[in-house]
Amino acid sequence: MLWAYGYDGEDIHVSGVTKAYVRGSALGFHFCPECGCVAHWRSLQPNEGGRRRMAVNLRLTEPEPIAHLPIDHFDGFDKWEDLPRDGRCIRDLWF
Numbered sequence: 001m002l003w004a005y006g007y008d009g010e011d012i013h014v015s016g017v018t019k020a021y022v023r024g025s026a027l028g029f030h031f032c033p034e035c036g037c038v039a040h041w042r043s044l045q046p047n048e049g050g051r052r053r054m055a056v057n058l059r060l061t062e063p064e065p066i067a068h069l070p071i072d073h074f075d076g077f078d079k080w081e082d083l084p085r086d087g088r089c090i091r092d093l094w095f
Contacts, residue, residue, distance in 0.1 A: 002094075
């Protein structure tokens with residue numbers, strides 16, 4: 001999957017009907033009611049600053065509006081830090 005991460009209503013905006021699945025008390029996963037694909041996830045509770053973290057599955061959008069966005073890589077296994085950008089953008093992975 002190709003995910004965009006941010007905060008609900010700030011840098012991430014979603015629209016349309018989804019079917020939510022909540023497991024535990026941290027995240028709600030939202031699925032397309034037609035095909036069942038995961039559309040996005042959203043934290044159930046806002047953080048200390050009142051912001052709600054979320055991520056959206058970019059593979060469910062049209063490629064043209066997001067083609068220019070840079071690809072960021074993250075080492076979530078060993079160092080838990082951002083890796084240097086290699087200059088690629090979504091266009092390089094999708095088209």
